[in-house]
Amino acid sequence: MNEFAIVSSLLDNDFYKFTMQNAIIKLFPLAKAKYEFINRGKHSFPKNFSDLLKENLQEMASLKLSNDERKFLEKNCPYLDSTYLDFLNTYQYNPKEVFISQNGKDIHMSIEGLWSSTILWEVPLMATISELYYQLTGKKCISDNKIILLTKEKLEKYKKLNVKIGEYGTRRRYSYKVQKLVLNFLKEKGNSVFIGSSNVHLSRIFSKKPIGTHGHEWVMFHAAKYGFNIADQIAMENWLNIYGKNLRIALSDTYTTSVFLKNFDKKLANLFEGVRHDSGNPILFTNEIIKHYKKLKINPLKKKIIFSDNLNPNKVATISSFCKKKINPFFGIGTNFTNDVGLPSMNMVIKMVKTLPKTKKKKWISVVKLSNVKEKSTGDKNLISLAKKILRI
Known part of the structure; x- marks a missing residue:
């Protein structure tokens, strides 16, 4: 190389x-x-x-x-x-x-x-x-010691909040070295808070299972093939056909959440463990999802929301507080972990x-x-x- x-x-x-x-x-x-x-x-x-x-x-x-x-x-x-x-x-x-x-x-x-x-x-x-x-x-960027110190401060906040966090920051990382440095610290000090990384290579290095399911292009392709109205539904059904009881988190915003929910019927809502939030107001979204589950007579406390939209400790604190005793939140932290190094x-x-x-x-x-x-x-x-x-x- x-x-x-x-x-x-x-x-x-x-x-x-x-x-x-x-x-x-x-x-x-x-x-x-x-x-x-x-x-x-x-x-x-x-x-x-x-x-x-x-x-x-x-x-x-x-x-x-x-x-x-x-x-x-x-x-x-x-x-x-x-x-x-x-x-x-x-x-x-x-x-x-x-x-x-x-x-x-x-x-x-x-x-x-x-x-x-x-x-x-x-x-x-x-x-x-x-x-x-x-x-x-x-x-x-700032020194390795400062990056570790920043990561430590964030991790302490997440521990106090008692939330589950994953690292999703490969695509906009400052460098491979920084991502590896942050992940090493999260693995060593994360205890039960840190659940893993979406990066498969680094997951192997740090002996963690990689996390993630599917992205927007999966649904976008289905819209091109089957039409906008039923893209979410067929994308979810095809996913279940391949993975069965594994990787059951549905992506909710390819064609807005309101359209997604029209496709997220009782069968699919029962089969999928939860949904991923990637755009828009997370509090309004959470309310919509809880309301939808209740309408379908599904207990939201048995479901998850994976939040992955430009998160930081303050946002996570607000979201987790709102979700308490309503639904189970998980957080995928991206750039705030892998490119918070003193530069835009x-x-x-x-x-x-x-x-x-x-x-x-x-x-x-x-x-x-x-x-x-x-x-x-x-x-x-x-x-x-x-x-x-x-x-x-």
């Missing part, structure tokens, strides 16, 4: 990318996808940034699943069957799927290919962009923009995410308007 190589393991990625990849291979093996990089923070990239990014892609092409990594997955994720693990044994990143160009200080990037292949690019690419950006702009964190995403559900039909279908807040919506503006009209939002 060269001196600028940032991703050194095939498993240095979020767990839900692998769980979705497994489901795609089983259900939609011929589907194709297009992704685009969105520079929400209008960051200015230094000269030759794209060249170094391409070098990292070439380094990633040599990554392979090791025997020890396979054994870790077999032991900790038994629902990832041998057929999938055989596929992962042969999988390699293909840099030809990624198109990168630089115009002055702007970076343009898109990804295109089989969905089962391209799905793994998003998280390690964002982690690479983030770390390279700080390296090349000379933005130095990057605001960027890589999102699916088009899909080709059937290869016989050569017409690509645009996809959109509506979210509960306008800022988090992605996709073509005209299609967003059409989706809102169809869904009566």
